[in-house]
Amino acid sequence: MLLRVNKSFDTRVEKSSRVLEVAESFGLGLSDKRFVIYEDLEIEVNDGDILYITGQSGSGKSLLLRDVAQQLREGGKNVISIDEVPLLDVPLVDQIGSDTREALELMSQAGLNDAYVWVRKPSELSDGQRYRFRLAKVLESGANVWVADEFAAVLDRETAKIVAFNISKAARTRGATLVVATTHTDLTKYLGPTLTVEKLYGERVDLTKYEWLPA
Template sequence: MSEILSIERLSKRFEMHVLGDKRVVGFEDVSFDVRRGEFLAIVGESGSGKSSLLKCLYRTYAPTTGHIEYAGREGTIDLATCAERELLALRESEIGYASQFLREIPRVPAVDVVARPLRETGVDADEARATARELLTRLRLPEELFDAYPSTFSGGERQRVNLARAIAPNPRLLLLDEPTSALDPKTRESAIDVLDSYLDDDATLVGVFHNRDVVEAVADRVVELDDGQLQSVRPVGEFGSEVAP
């Protein structure tokens, strides 16, 4: 199985200017590969660097050192150093991201929030809204909320909209930061089913999780971080009770 991502000696350090330029290490010297078509889970205690690592893969954060070689449709590109316009083009066409929190445009109905990335790729408005409604239904969002504004929703409802928006355009690489943290068990199961059945078979997913049941249900392999250091990369079956809840 070929790699879609190759992370080489990646580090992220933060300079806290309000604390006299104190340096805080997010994570240090992390290297691993992500195989095309797999679901890779990133686990570790709070503060271990999981979300910072994922944000560097999406380049919400600029890595301090290291490389992220991405095997895209048009060739290999280093996500850590490529030009902003190249990065934005990949986000529009190949790479998706869902954070824990939905940052919605005010006064835009939930169904249009989800349909928007499809419309941006040229999908007809009616078809995009139909897909959005299907995803929101499968994620157990009440139908009466489809045309309501997500700013009025609960945390779990907003998280469902956010996940549906990331899944809708069927990205080639999907990065997920605690996408099910605010969901009840039944909705969490629905989210796992949507991830498994809606995305293409060769789609690659990298997700940060705390819930061991979710990791065991979705992951092929698990990256474990501890205090900003890479501890291991192993098949999920080898973790068992070691996966942190």
Template sequence: MRVVVDQSVPASDSYRAARVKSLFNATDDQATRFRLTADLDIDDPDWRIGLVVGPSGSGKSSIGRALWDGAAFYQPDGWPADAPIIDAIAPGGDFDTITGALSQAGLGDVPAWLRPYPVLSTGQRFRADLARILAERPDRIVVDEFTSVVDRQIARVGAQAFGKAWKRGTGQAVLLSCHYDITEWLQPDWVYDTATHEFTRGSVQPRPPVDVEIRMGGWDLWPLFKPHHYLDSARMIGAKCYVAFVDGEPVAHLGMGTAQVAAKRNGRRVAAVEARGCRLVVMPEWQGAGVGMRFLNAVCELQRLGEGVLPGRRMTTIFHTSHPQLCAALRRDPRWRQVSAALHGVNRNASGASVVAAVRRKGGTPVGSPGYGGHFRAVQGFRYYGPPS
């Protein structure tokens, strides 16, 4: 495909324009006409993502508007000001598909799903646009200023998340960006550089590795993560915390405690102890990068190997969540098995009485209303058994 751009605007004869032309020896042809010819080998259907990259003013947007007669050029409009984005994206679509698109685009911050598009942050709007594209899945789409309005960390992770999600389905997407640093994260099928006029295909370097460090400690870092947790819940009683760090920055959090469970040994029912994970949170700028599941599995593996919250004690881990996409990911992972699904929480009064009794047995004095439950929320339970043998 040859893309030819030949644009012109009327020349100005104003005083300032004339003075600029005089001072800098600029011509009307330089100022009023833009010409560009780009040879793009993209006529075949066997690609999913293309990247047009180059400095500002080098013709990226012009190329994008010329592709497919301009009909595929995405405009971030049509977002209602009085409806949350969960309702605005693909209004007639399937709920799980929409929540999946939001998570795949890196917008797994559930409270943001309940806000209208105009009140979202710039980074959240960027990801909401990507989620709408993923959910509605057009046959062809061109996205201008891809990742240009967000910081570079969000840009790289967002590019990776979108690239992985888009390639799972059909359709062709051309992304226009002035940032070269997203190329390896996006893994496009082809790249056209408007600075060098070079077209390359299938020669992108492997995605850079992300080194994650896991530390165990207390709840001192929880205030950083709490605003991004989908429940306004208290800290886990008697639990320790694991935090994932990338280049010294905290990116993910998981509380880990223990619980007594009934087990069978030699045909007899006995009381056993297993680990209990909760309060899993991934910082918004790292959502969609796959860090959350890797982190959760790594921490649960520590418990299985006896290197966790009870040193020397090998334990399976029980984990509950109501996040639809996390539930789907756990069901796909062979290291996990689903063990429960409840539509509502336990009896709050019975839970409170149990907590009060436990506090008094330890010689303490109950404070406040400690009961949990009574909510109407589909909670699914999973148990970590480790890699299949």
């Protein structure tokens, strides 16, 4: 599916006295202009693709990820976003998988390998543990498009690489499309993306297509 992305904002701000002070001190123009982040960016996203979006904080990764998710949804795909995964206030092992074996398998694939964690409730976990549990729920969902913003961003980089490798493998096995965004650029080798999108300053975007040989 060929997606076209346009995103811009007007620069209008509320002119409070402090805003005016900042504008004057830092030479910031407050006249209304367009702040263009994406202009007619074309991206081809097909079933089974792995899309890796990187770029500095504030460059436009989340905007792109949300737009891609929305367009795929409108195109009839079943899209799950990690931010929308509801968590119940019961032990992890009781809210995933059809039985204990499957529960542990899904959590292990998402990088949660600790029995101590399996019996905890989400409110008793660290951010990184909760993130991995949400990923496990994404794996379980049966959706055809998996979307994860701040992908593995809260994990130590060794765990992040393992999780990236496992999720990518799970997506390939299930034929799911994977769309991730993070400022970390160290996951290419582990995700094996079919397309990387690096958002640069202004409207600039670097697209790299990869042809990976099947393992």
